Amino acid sequence: MTTNTQHTDIPIALAQGIQALASAVPTTPWLSDADKQALRERIKALLIEKDAVLVAHYYVDADLQALAEETGGCVADSLEMANFGNQHPAKTLVVVGVRFMGETAKILNPEKRVLMPDLGATCSLDEGCPAADFAAWRAQYPDRVALVYANTSAQVKALADWVVTSGNALQIVRHLHAQGKKLLWAPDRHLGNWIARETGADMIRWQGHCLVHDEFKTQALIDLIAKHPDAKVLVHPESPESVVKLAHVVGSTKILINAVQNLPDEKFIIATDAGIFWKMQQLAPHKTLLVAPTSGEGATCQSCAHCPWMALNGLQNLAQVLATGANEIMIEESIRQGAVNSLNRMLDFSRQQGLVVAGRKDT
Numbered sequence: 001m002t003t004n005t006q007h008t009d010i011p012i013a014l015a016q017g018i019q020a021l022a023s024a025v026p027t028t029p030w031l032s033d034a035d036k037q038a039l040r041e042r043i044k045a046l047l048i049e050k051d052a053v054l055v056a057h058y059y060v061d062a063d064l065q066a067l068a069e070e071t072g073g074c075v076a077d078s079l080e081m082a083n084f085g086n087q088h089p090a091k092t093l094v095v096v097g098v099r100f101m102g103e104t105a106k107i108l109n110p111e112k113r114v115l116m117p118d119l120g121a122t123c124s125l126d127e128g129c130p131a132a133d134f135a136a137w138r139a140q141y142p143d144r145v146a147l148v149y150a151n152t153s154a155q156v157k158a159l160a161d162w163v164v165t166s167g168n169a170l171q172i173v174r175h176l177h178a179q180g181k182k183l184l185w186a187p188d189r190h191l192g193n194w195i196a197r198e199t200g201a202d203m204i205r206w207q208g209h210c211l212v213h214d215e216f217k218t219q220a221l222i223d224l225i226a227k228h229p230d231a232k233v234l235v236h237p238e239s240p241e242s243v244v245k246l247a248h249v250v251g252s253t254k255i256l257i258n259a260v261q262n263l264p265d266e267k268f269i270i271a272t273d274a275g276i277f278w279k280m281q282q283l284a285p286h287k288t289l290l291v292a293p294t295s296g297e298g299a300t301c302q303s304c305a306h307c308p309w310m311a312l313n314g315l316q317n318l319a320q321v322l323a324t325g326a327n328e329i330m331i332e333e334s335i336r337q338g339a340v341n342s343l344n345r346m347l348d349f350s351r352q353q354g355l356v357v358a359g360r361k362d363t
C-alpha cells in the first residue's frame, strides 16, 4: 500500500512575502497603436540583425504572442519552449516569459545568448522554493527520487533527479511509480496533490503555490457553472483541489488549448492565466471563453487571473534588450551541469513518449 505524505513546514513567511511582492510589481506603460506598430517594426529588424528568435509563453500579452509567431518564433508551454529553443539555429534566444524559462533555455543552450525583457519576472513557485531549503529537505529523504516542476531555479533543478512540466508530470510519475520508486515532489502543492491522486504514487510534497491559480474560487465557479450549464470547465492542475474537482478537463496549457479547439462544445469556462485566451481564440474564433472567477469571499488576488510577472514583458523592454544586449541570463557552469542532467532526463522521456517532436542536444 502506498502513502501520500505531505511536507508542511515550508516557509510560510516566504508565501506571505510573495503576495506583497506581487502587489509591488510595476505595470507596463500604455502605448498607442502607432507606438506599438513602430516598436513591432523595430523588433522585427533587430531580430534579423542580431540573429535572434522569440520564445514566448501562452501567458504573456497578446501583442508579444502575435509577434513571436509572425517572426518565426514560438508561442508555447514551458516544455515546448525548452524544446524549441534547444532545436532552433538562432544564436540569440529572447525568452518572453518568466525567469526560470530563460534559465532553462540557457541550461540547454550554453553556447547561445539568452536575453529576457525583464529579469525581475519571477514566479511564486520559484520564489517559494529556495535552493538551500530544498537541499536540506531533500537530504532528509536520501532514498527518494526528487522531481521538481520546471517552475524552479537552476540551483533547485541541479539538486533534483528529474525536471517535469504540467505537460509530462503524470506520465513521468506513473513511469517511476511503476518501477516502485518513492518520490519527493516540489514545489506546487496542488499539482503534486493532483498527480498523487491520479497515480497513487508515494510522494512527499513541498507546499508551494502559484499565486494566480491558487486564487480560483470554488463557490463562485459553481455559481458561474449554474449560469452557463452548457459550458465545459477546463482547469489547470495548479488550481485548488475543490476547483479541479469541478473540471471536465484537467491538464497543462497545451491540453486546455487542445480541448477548446477539438471538443464540439461552443462555450468554455477556463481556470488558468487569461493570457492563454489569445491562442484559444486564434484556434477557435467562434467559441465563447469565460474566465473562471478569482473574486469572491476571501479573495486577495491582485492579478485577476493574469500573472503579474508575465505582465512585465512588453514591446518596449523587448526592443530595448534586443538593441542593447542587456538582461542576459548567466548560469554558473557547475550549476548548469547539474541542471542539464535532470532536464535532459525529462526531454529524453518526453521524446520517447511522443510528448515533444524532436530530441535532445547534448551539452
Ligand code: SF4
Pocket (backbone or CB within 6 Å): 059, 098, 122, 123, 124, 125, 151, 210, 211, 212, 213, 273, 307, 308, 309, 310
Ligand atoms: S502564472 Fe503562476 S506558475 Fe506561472 S509564472 Fe506566474 S506565478 Fe508562476
